[in-house]
Amino acid sequence: MKNNLNMAKSKKGFKPDTLINVTHESELMAFLIEQLPHKNRNNIKSLLTNEQIEVDGKVQTRYNVRLKAGSILKIKWERSPVTKSFRGFSIVFEDEHLIVIDKHAGILSVASRSEREYTAYSFLSKHVKTQNPENKIFIVHRLDRDTSGLMVFAKSTKVQHLMQDNWRDVVTERKYIAVAEGVIPVDEGEITSYLHENAAMVVYSDQNPENGKLAKTHFKVLKRTDKFTLLEIRLDTGRKNQIRVHLQEYGYPIIDDKKYGGTQNPINRLGLHAKALGFIHPITKKPMRFETPIPRKFTRLF
Numbered sequence: 001m002k003n004n005l006n007m008a009k010s011k012k013g014f015k016p017d018t019l020i021n022v023t024h025e026s027e028l029m030a031f032l033i034e035q036l037p038h039k040n041r042n043n044i045k046s047l048l049t050n051e052q053i054e055v056d057g058k059v060q061t062r063y064n065v066r067l068k069a070g071s072i073l074k075i076k077w078e079r080s081p082v083t084k085s086f087r088g089f090s091i092v093f094e095d096e097h098l099i100v101i102d103k104h105a106g107i108l109s110v111a112s113r114s115e116r117e118y119t120a121y122s123f124l125s126k127h128v129k130t131q132n133p134e135n136k137i138f139i140v141h142r143l144d145r146d147t148s149g150l151m152v153f154a155k156s157t158k159v160q161h162l163m164q165d166n167w168r169d170v171v172t173e174r175k176y177i178a179v180a181e182g183v184i185p186v187d188e189g190e191i192t193s194y195l196h197e198n199a200a201m202v203v204y205s206d207q208n209p210e211n212g213k214l215a216k217t218h219f220k221v222l223k224r225t226d227k228f229t230l231l232e233i234r235l236d237t238g239r240k241n242q243i244r245v246h247l248q249e250y251g252y253p254i255i256d257d258k259k260y261g262g263t264q265n266p267i268n269r270l271g272l273h274a275k276a277l278g279f280i281h282p283i284t285k286k287p288m289r290f291e292t293p294i295p296r297k298f299t300r301l302f
Contacts, residue, residue: 015077022071028055029063031073052076057177057222057294086123092150092290097283098163099124099137099153102292105269109142109151124153140164141238146256149176149274150290162282167238172287173278176233176243177222177294179271179301180252181264184229188220191246195239202259203241205249215239217246223302227264228255230294230302232275243272267297 020035032044032053039047051059054074055067067073085091088107093100101120103109108119121139128135138160140152154160163170193205194212206212216236223230229252233243244260247253253261255271262270278289 017077018075020073020075022067022069022073024069026067027063028053028060028065028067031067036075047075051293054293056299058296058299059293086127088118088123089120091127092292093288097155097159097281098140099128099155100277100288100290101151101153103143103148103151103274105146105148108145110139120151121153128155141167143274144241144244144270144272146270147272147274148269148295149292150277151274152277152279159282163279166282169280170282171277171279173276173289174235174238174274175276176235177273177275177298178219178231178233178243178247179255179267179298180229180231180247181227181255181262182229182252183224183226184219184221184231184250184252186221188218191217191219191250193246193249195242195245197240203239203245205245213237213239215242215246217243225302228266228301230298266301269297271298273298 022031026034028048029041029044032039032047033041036044045063047053048061048063051061052075053060054076055065056071089101089103091099092102101124103120108121110121111119121137124137128137135155138154138157140154140160140163143149143151152163154163193207193215194209195203195205195215196212197203204212205215214237218234218236220232220234221229222232235242241260244254244257248257248261253263255267256262256265257270257272273292273295275294276289276291278287280286281288
């Protein structure tokens, strides 16, 4: 019995991912052979080896994983580019205009008063100067120290301004994964408020438009336990600490978020990850899209 196959919208130059609804229990290899009759066993083994198969958001490389009815299997036809790893992050894309990195939790995006050397910016500056001592990099947007995931840096002020000044038009997708404390009862929702920051650099939420900048956060529940909720989050706006403040306001703070109401620390890190980033390349005008797996520490809770 064949399952329903859904394909994400294709962008020029990309073969879209395939989503398969699993309707019966099966071993992963047997299921893939059934669903992909045009592929031989070696083709399918390559998909597994190259981490192009996900089950419920988790990358699977073992052929004998047992599938459960109701799971969602994703086949990523576009193989992820080979990454170059540094201390605290990996480069997932680089050309003469910009760099996309996968930042680890615990490393600052840029320098602060207390830390100037252990930052993504510092390491990337050294990296580009090995190619040419005159090279520089420029911040386009930031992630909090304890948030992991995808970020963009520019290699010129021209590219920096093209992206920052046209951010809402240039960026086509920003998705995060969050682990929230408690059991969110609805499957999806939207949180809207106005955010402002005080002198102590703490962001507050307000329903009065005169007291801050508009912030909109959309969420969808992926999984629940009796203690936690796994969320996919999409941003309409990108305010500082937006997701953290909105989930606190909603009554379900992010795990290990001591600054914004979190009281539980089951994985020894903040439960927030920038999973997907899409944008129009400011110079080539080519659609770019990058995605990272959900951190294993997150999925182990579910």
